[in-house]
Amino acid sequence: MSALFSGRLSVLNVGVASFAEAINAGAGEATQIEWVPPANGDRAIGAALARLVNHPEIERANATAVERLLAAQPRLEGIAIARDALPGMGQRMILHAGPPVEWKRMCGPMKGAIIGAVVFEGWAANAAQAEAQAAGGELEFAPCHHHAAVGPMAGIISPSMPVWVVRNEAHGNRSYSSLNEGLGKVLRFGANSAEVIERLTWMTRTLAPTLQAGLGKLGELELKPLMAQALHMGDEVHNRNAAATSLLIKRLVSALVRSGAPTADVAAVVDFMASNDHFFLNISMAACKCMLDAAHGVPGSSLVTAMARNGVEFGIRVSGLGERWFTAPAPLVNGLYFAGYSMADAAPDLGDSAITETAGVGGFAMAAAPAIVKFVGGTARDALANTLSMTHITLSRSRAFTLPALDFAGTPCGIDARRVVDTGILPIINTGIAHKAPGIGQIGAGVTRAPLECFTQAVTSLAQSVKD
Amino acid sequence: MSALFSGRLSVLNVGVASFAEAINAGAGEATQIEWVPPANGDRAIGAALARLVNHPEIERANATAVERLLAAQPRLEGIAIARDALPGMGQRMILHAGPPVEWKRMCGPMKGAIIGAVVFEGWAANAAQAEAQAAGGELEFAPCHHHAAVGPMAGIISPSMPVWVVRNEAHGNRSYSSLNEGLGKVLRFGANSAEVIERLTWMTRTLAPTLQAGLGKLGELELKPLMAQALHMGDEVHNRNAAATSLLIKRLVSALVRSGAPTADVAAVVDFMASNDHFFLNISMAACKCMLDAAHGVPGSSLVTAMARNGVEFGIRVSGLGERWFTAPAPLVNGLYFAGYSMADAAPDLGDSAITETAGVGGFAMAAAPAIVKFVGGTARDALANTLSMTHITLSRSRAFTLPALDFAGTPCGIDARRVVDTGILPIINTGIAHKAPGIGQIGAGVTRAPLECFTQAVTSLAQSVKD
Numbered sequence: 001m002s003a004l005f006s007g008r009l010s011v012l013n014v015g016v017a018s019f020a021e022a023i024n025a026g027a028g029e030a031t032q033i034e035w036v037p038p039a040n041g042d043r044a045i046g047a048a049l050a051r052l053v054n055h056p057e058i059e060r061a062n063a064t065a066v067e068r069l070l071a072a073q074p075r076l077e078g079i080a081i082a083r084d085a086l087p088g089m090g091q092r093m094i095l096h097a098g099p100p101v102e103w104k105r106m107c108g109p110m111k112g113a114i115i116g117a118v119v120f121e122g123w124a125a126n127a128a129q130a131e132a133q134a135a136g137g138e139l140e141f142a143p144c145h146h147h148a149a150v151g152p153m154a155g156i157i158s159p160s161m162p163v164w165v166v167r168n169e170a171h172g173n174r175s176y177s178s179l180n181e182g183l184g185k186v187l188r189f190g191a192n193s194a195e196v197i198e199r200l201t202w203m204t205r206t207l208a209p210t211l212q213a214g215l216g217k218l219g220e221l222e223l224k225p226l227m228a229q230a231l232h233m234g235d236e237v238h239n240r241n242a243a244a245t246s247l248l249i250k251r252l253v254s255a256l257v258r259s260g261a262p263t264a265d266v267a268a269v270v271d272f273m274a275s276n277d278h279f280f281l282n283i284s285m286a287a288c289k290c291m292l293d294a295a296h297g298v299p300g301s302s303l304v305t306a307m308a309r310n311g312v313e314f315g316i317r318v319s320g321l322g323e324r325w326f327t328a329p330a331p332l333v334n335g336l337y338f339a340g341y342s343m344a345d346a347a348p349d350l351g352d353s354a355i356t357e358t359a360g361v362g363g364f365a366m367a368a369a370p371a372i373v374k375f376v377g378g379t380a381r382d383a384l385a386n387t388l389s390m391t392h393i394t395l396s397r398s399r400a401f402t403l404p405a406l407d408f409a410g411t412p413c414g415i416d417a418r419r420v421v422d423t424g425i426l427p428i429i430n431t432g433i434a435h436k437a438p439g440i441g442q443i444g445a446g447v448t449r450a451p452l453e454c455f456t457q458a459v460t461s462l463a464q465s466v467k468d
Numbered sequence: 469m470s471a472l473f474s475g476r477l478s479v480l481n482v483g484v485a486s487f488a489e490a491i492n493a494g495a496g497e498a499t500q501i502e503w504v505p506p507a508n509g510d511r512a513i514g515a516a517l518a519r520l521v522n523h524p525e526i527e528r529a530n531a532t533a534v535e536r537l538l539a540a541q542p543r544l545e546g547i548a549i550a551r552d553a554l555p556g557m558g559q560r561m562i563l564h565a566g567p568p569v570e571w572k573r574m575c576g577p578m579k580g581a582i583i584g585a586v587v588f589e590g591w592a593a594n595a596a597q598a599e600a601q602a603a604g605g606e607l608e609f610a611p612c613h614h615h616a617a618v619g620p621m622a623g624i625i626s627p628s629m630p631v632w633v634v635r636n637e638a639h640g641n642r643s644y645s646s647l648n649e650g651l652g653k654v655l656r657f658g659a660n661s662a663e664v665i666e667r668l669t670w671m672t673r674t675l676a677p678t679l680q681a682g683l684g685k686l687g688e689l690e691l692k693p694l695m696a697q698a699l700h701m702g703d704e705v706h707n708r709n710a711a712a713t714s715l716l717i718k719r720l721v722s723a724l725v726r727s728g729a730p731t732a733d734v735a736a737v738v739d740f741m742a743s744n745d746h747f748f749l750n751i752s753m754a755a756c757k758c759m760l761d762a763a764h765g766v767p768g769s770s771l772v773t774a775m776a777r778n779g780v781e782f783g784i785r786v787s788g789l790g791e792r793w794f795t796a797p798a799p800l801v802n803g804l805y806f807a808g809y810s811m812a813d814a815a816p817d818l819g820d821s822a823i824t825e826t827a828g829v830g831g832f833a834m835a836a837a838p839a840i841v842k843f844v845g846g847t848a849r850d851a852l853a854n855t856l857s858m859t860h861i862t863l864s865r866s867r868a869f870t871l872p873a874l875d876f877a878g879t880p881c882g883i884d885a886r887r888v889v890d891t892g893i894l895p896i897i898n899t900g901i902a903h904k905a906p907g908i909g910q911i912g913a914g915v916t917r918a919p920l921e922c923f924t925q926a927v928t929s930l931a932q933s934v935k936d
């Protein structure tokens with residue numbers, strides 16, 4: 001005891017920082033360890049979490065679920081029309097991003113995109129008629145996720161739209177996504193002008209059949225190796241898909257040329273893909289959805305199998321908790337805004353694209369993509385730190401997706417809802433930012449976090465469902 | 469003085485390490501600073517260097533030379549046939565990599581490649597006849613560098629071969645390089661079998677005119693932005709050109725489709741490019757040559773404008789020292805060897821591709837390409853350290869080529885022969901390794917260094933040429 005008072009103190013201080021300050025001001029050195037109690041000290045949630053930690057049933061379930069995620073082999077099968085391909089797709093149904101949301105609560109860009117889809121389908125002659133139909137209950141709205149699909153930003157898929165078809169060779173399940181329209185005035189950011197509708201029509205009549213002819217010639221395309229290669233080329237395959245898009249073009253283009261499709265169409269399709277570095281995003285999303293759907297439905301598993309935003313609410317789904325969404329208000333994104341815009345102009349966080357982070361890429365793989373900080377903010381060091389911090393809330397490391405800058409360590413993958421609540425470390429998401437009004441489009445990009453409340457709800461629900 | 473003996477010592481030790489060890493073993497702490505005297509302590513070279521450091525004429529000359537290097541705007545103009553395009557190309561002339569070397573002193577891969585070129589040209593019916601011609605003095609040999617050209621590995625360019633044409637918009641000079649044949653049995657590694665000759669014939673008859681048709685449709689292609697983008701996608705554009713090749717295909721392919729070239733040729737050309745991630749290497753080399761030639765010939769400048777190896781000697785040229793080569797024996801490369809091979813099988817360092825490092829990419833830009841360590845050895849941290857160490861021997865940072873992992877700092881560029889001698893830090897080169905016998909091909913890759921002796925000769929020569 002006397003030695004303690006006579007020697008110079010070297011202290012690790014956990015939690016409240018003012019204790020450390022007092023020591024540093026005196027005759028010692030204190031290192032502050034960041035720590036907060038689980039669930040911000042909420043007693044009931046702490047008790048729920050305590051029931052779940054090291055629970056043999058949950059550990060077994062998570063081992064099964066995460067192995068299905070790791071073992072998934074998503075392949076690009078081809079392109080289909082939504083009404084023919086999507087399970088349960090209704091004739092007057094419009095799918096949207098995120099958890100369920102009714103028309104009157106929808107954000108501006110989602111409403112704008114739905115109006116555009118109604119005009120594109122020919123159900124209405126103009127925007128006013130389309131809006132009346134949507135508001136009047138003539139249309140059925142449902143999340144993409146309820147129909148094995150995903151869509152970026154507003155995430156609108158209507159019955160006549162072409163969709164990518166991805167099949168998981170290992171598990172047999174299929175997933176779907178819309179085709180990426182490019183940048184500027186596009187449906188997914190809520191634009192619905194004539195130029196947007198014309199582009200969608202061209203995508204349906206020319207882009208989709210030409211790509212399908214090329215894919216028919218090429219055969220199924222393994223997506224995991226392509227995405228892994230893109231991670232070695234500076235993509236994180238969410239907000240940066242420059243390499244993946246180039247690799248897709250490289251793989252596809254001679255099959256396109258040999259497919260017998262008209263030369264003018266082949267050239268136009270190649271130009272369309274080559275002019276949009278985000279073209280691969282929707283394929284990446286469908287691949288991630290396909291991997292995660294295989295891991296969904298394992299009783300007792302705390303693995304997060306979806307994170308998605310509808311511009312009003314952020315929702316997650318958990319493998320062992322069925323079809324239920326656990327939601328919280330969607331946050332605003334404090335990112336890099338394009339000139340002339342600020343957070344005051346932004347719609348809250350929007351889109352199914354957080355499926356990439358759920359599968360262990362996107363923000364979780366930022367260490368692969370230092371150049372993305374020019375788009376979402378921060379420094380190269382932040383990109384590394386973001387990836388490393390996600391190892392604390394994940395169940396595994398990807399075997400397929402590796403990070404050169406971290407000496408080829410696998411990306412942290414498989415979010416454990418328990419660990420999010422336990423550590424308070426929230427999943428990182430790289431995201432685009434839409435203007436809150438329809439028709440304006442993207443106004444920025446940034447790094448955001450999933451809200452804690454989604455995970456505390458899931459943990460509470462899981463604690464009720466398991467036996468001690 | 470008494471304070472020095474009573475307190476705890478904290479020492480920086482420069483040079484001989486045993487002094488530091490003695491302090492660390494006693495009651496102090498010594499940090500060892502690596503330092504060796506300039507030119508390994510050679511008195512005459514030290515005196516020459518002392519004349520050149522902070523010499524106003526040299527500083528002015530270097531400012532001019534490096535600004536020409538930085539300001540260069542290399543554009544891919546198209547493809548031509550060597551005999552029509554290369555300045556001074558003789559009818560029975562064969563160009564090779566590195567400084568001048570006579571037939572009997574050439575390394576195995578270079579001899580093998582020359583034999584292949586003679587058969588390809590139709591000057592001889594078989595390898596034995598070709599070898600007799602080469603040994604009998606019937607052919608004229610010259611370095612690519614003497615004809616505004618560069619070639620990887622053996623670097624053979626014969627009169628009928630197609631060459632890339634790159635023009636520096638800022639300075640008006642042109643550079644040339646051969647077209648990349650792919651991997652496996654290829655001329656540049658000394659192979660000369662029927663399959664190699666057939667491929668060269670196809671490249672001349674189909675690849676070159678088809679690419680030329682596409683480039684004619686596309687127009688001139690700015691190379692610096694494309695290379696800069698590739699650096700943001702994990703390439704260093706010497707031994708890793710996966711992104712640059714993909715970007716070239718992306719830029720070129722719709723022009724190829726629209727060019728009117730036969731569909732089968734377009735598909736074959738795209739397949740050829742897409743199957744070889746090194747396809748862009750030769751364009752990168754011609755671009756670097758074009759940038760550096762603009763900086764050559766500034767009287768008094770100590771800027772290194774070429775580093776090249778012929779498999780026997782390593783040679784450099786310096787802006788202010790005319791057409792002279794400063795040579796030393798080419799080193800063996802202690803790299804990663806393919807299964808079944810070792811350094812005992814290797815030809816000494818070979819090829820003009822070190823022109824990339826001379827221009828500030830390749831090994832100097834390794835920080836951009838952490839994934840390359842799987843190919844050349846080391847860790848991601850080594851890749852960063854290699855780039856950072858090159859800042860000590862260069863005159864500037866590139867304005868065009870930036871490094872995301874170093875928060876977009878420019879690559880170190882413009883080697884100053886004085887600084888190499890002064891610091892003893894030798895330029896890093898990422899290189900492929902050829903088998904020493906002709907016909908076998910690549911057996912590994914690694915990181916090597918330019919020999920100090922080339923730079924001490926240059927410094928000595930420069931010291932003789934300047935006034936005090």
